[in-house]
Amino acid sequence: xxxxxxxxxxxxxxxxxxxxxxxxxxxxxxxxxxxxxxxxxxxxxxxxxxxxxxxxxxxxxxxxxxxxxxxxxxxxxxxxxxxxxxxxxxxxxxxxxxxxxxxxxxxxxxxxxxxxxxxxxxxxxxxxxxxxxxxxxxxxxxxxxxxxxxxxxxxxxx
Numbered sequence: 183x184x185x186x187x188x189x190x191x192x193x194x195x196x197x198x199x200x201x202x203x204x205x206x207x208x209x210x211x212x213x214x215x216x217x218x219x220x221x222x223x224x225x226x227x228x229x230x231x232x233x234x235x236x237x238x239x240x241x242x243x244x245x246x247x248x249x250x251x252x253x254x255x256x257x258x259x260x261x262x263x264x265x266x267x268x269x270x271x272x273x274x275x276x277x278x279x280x281x282x283x284x285x286x287x288x289x290x291x292x293x294x295x296x297x298x299x300x301x302x303x304x305x306x307x308x309x310x311x312x313x314x315x316x317x318x319x320x321x322x323x324x325x326x327x328x329x330x331x332x333x334x335x336x337x338x339x340x
Contacts, residue, residue, distance in 0.1 A: 188265045190332035191295065191304030199291040202254040204315070206285045207242050215246040241279035247286065247321050248274060251312045254288045265330040267303050274323035278314075285315040293324065303328050 216222045221243045224231040232240040255261060280286060293309040306329055312321040 188263050188330075188332075189260055190265045191306065191329040192332050194292050194295060194306055194329070196292050196295060199289065200255075200258045202288040202290075203257050204285040204287045205250060205254055207246075207250070207280055207282060209282050211246060211250070212240065212242055212282065215243055215249070219243065219245060221245070237279050237281075239281060241281060242284075244276045244321070247276070247280045247312055250286065251288045251310065251321065254286070255290055258290075265332075267328040267330055270305070270326040270328055272323055272325045274321065276321055278318060278320050280312075280314065280320050284320075286312050286320065288312055290325075297331075298328065302331055304331050305329075 212226050216227055223243075225235055225237075226232075226240055226243055229240055232238075289311045291309045292306060294307040295304060297304050306327050308325045308327065310323055310325050311319050314320055
């Protein structure tokens with residue numbers, strides 16, 4: 183696939199899969215995300231409190247994991263050339279915690295694709311899994327993304 187010309191709806195086939203490079207979650211990530219999001223829950227920011235809770239240590243904010251995963255997919259080869267129109271929605275499950283020091287990766291697979299009412303766009307549904315360094319799934323769900331169509335009919339022809 184020639185990434186220079188862009189990656190359109192037609193270029194993605196059901197079953198296509200890519201795994202991102204890893205990214206290690208740091209204390210700075212958690213502190214910075216708390217500042218941006220306002221999520222200063224003690225399970226994220228208070229080491230002594232967290233030590234006495236279920237996981238025995240601080241955990242990353244769930245939304246931090248989701249946010250980082252959306253950035254990680256942009257590190258795959260050609261990702262900057264995807265001809266996206268809009269991110270339409272997602273379903274998301276938080277399956278296990280992400281800890282300081284965990285290295286996460288994203289496995290993104292084209293689950294389904296279908297045309298939209300707009301002749302110049304198509305819908306891609308990705309199956310997305312965020313895994314830690316042990317291969318355990320920490321977060322998972324579906325991302326619905328609208329892509330431009332390369333072979334869009336001219337002025338409503340179809």
